[in-house]
Amino acid sequence: MKILHLDTNHPLLWDSLETAGFENFEEYQSSKETVEKTLHHYEGLVVRSRFPIDATFLEAGKNLKFIARVGAGLENIDIPYAKKMGIKLISAPEGNRNAVGEHCLGMLLSLFNKLSKADREIRNGHWNREANRGLELDGKTVGIIGYGNMGQSFAKKLQGFDCTVFCHDIKEGVGNQYATQVSLRTLQEMADVVSLHTPLTPLTNGMVSKEFIGQFKKPFWLLNTARGKSVVTADLVDALRQGKILGAGLDVLEFEKSSFESLFSEEMPDSLKELLAMENVLLTPHVAGWTVESKEKLARTIVEKIIDAFGSNPSIKTT
Numbered sequence: 001m002k003i004l005h006l007d008t009n010h011p012l013l014w015d016s017l018e019t020a021g022f023e024n025f026e027e028y029q030s031s032k033e034t035v036e037k038t039l040h041h042y043e044g045l046v047v048r049s050r051f052p053i054d055a056t057f058l059e060a061g062k063n064l065k066f067i068a069r070v071g072a073g074l075e076n077i078d079i080p081y082a083k084k085m086g087i088k089l090i091s092a093p094e095g096n097r098n099a100v101g102e103h104c105l106g107m108l109l110s111l112f113n114k115l116s117k118a119d120r121e122i123r124n125g126h127w128n129r130e131a132n133r134g135l136e137l138d139g140k141t142v143g144i145i146g147y148g149n150m151g152q153s154f155a156k157k158l159q160g161f162d163c164t165v166f167c168h169d170i171k172e173g174v175g176n177q178y179a180t181q182v183s184l185r186t187l188q189e190m191a192d193v194v195s196l197h198t199p200l201t202p203l204t205n206g207m208v209s210k211e212f213i214g215q216f217k218k219p220f221w222l223l224n225t226a227r228g229k230s231v232v233t234a235d236l237v238d239a240l241r242q243g244k245i246l247g248a249g250l251d252v253l254e255f256e257k258s259s260f261e262s263l264f265s266e267e268m269p270d271s272l273k274e275l276l277a278m279e280n281v282l283l284t285p286h287v288a289g290w291t292v293e294s295k296e297k298l299a300r301t302i303v304e305k306i307i308d309a310f311g312s313n314p315s316i317k318t319t
Helices: 011-019 032-041 055-060 079-084 093-112 115-123 149-157 184-190 210-214 233-242 270-276 292-310
Strands: 002-005 023-026 044-047 066-069 088-090 141-145 164-168 193-196 220-224 245-250 281-283
Touching: 002 011, 002 032, 011 023, 011 292, 032 055, 044 292, 055 079, 066 292, 079 088, 088 292, 093 115, 093 149, 093 193, 093 220, 093 245, 093 281, 093 292, 141 149, 141 184, 149 164, 164 184, 210 233, 233 245, 233 270, 270 281
Parallel strands: 002 023, 002 044, 044 066, 066 088, 141 164, 141 193, 193 220, 220 245, 245 281
Antiparallel strands: none
């Protein structure tokens, strides 16, 4: 089976597939249009997020048996069309869930204790103790929206902090020993902290809006390590300015390119300019799941799932 790799990944992925009998090929720099011309030669495709895998691209890959994304989400792939063509879709949320859980906890503790602000002030010669008095997580209520791999990892990390953890998910019966599943209304009534762990879908696109924020009973802290487009930046800025949201830890932004590799190149929106100037906002460049360890775990997970689906020494031939 011939596999085309569109992005660089941990060498374990390439080497393990080769050992298992697959043939590896790479197109790390070629344009989408160039790749489409030769895509019919391959049965497998390994991607991250370099460009959208749309219907036109899938049509060119008439012999594709699977697409493996080295990451958690599949929103960059036309899922219904891929399924129509009988293409198996593989992702690896297990590979970076621990990294995301740790990143969320780090962001929350940093926000509560004003670590970024205090560090910056000291470097500028200011020793402001009272202005940097922190908060404790003990006794707070954390609401997790989306309770899959990432949400559960964060909930597990919160054990030992003597805080209450609620989760909300469109699936029933996902609560466990780390979080009690509740309705969205209950979460909005109780939460001191809200952490997003949802995929980007029509339901979650623009979910955190003025209306959504207005339904919370008390001001809260917001964490987003999921997808940037789930939060309406202009509404978030208004809520931060009004004190409805006390602070935000954002690993993702509404204005990221679909590849997640950079912000949009056009002129920066006013809402983003204002967000970047706020001291109670902590930002990272979509790296919550981007650790040394997760890079290997993602690769290993993808390899295991491909071999589980197609076996070692695969013999599917291109027609």
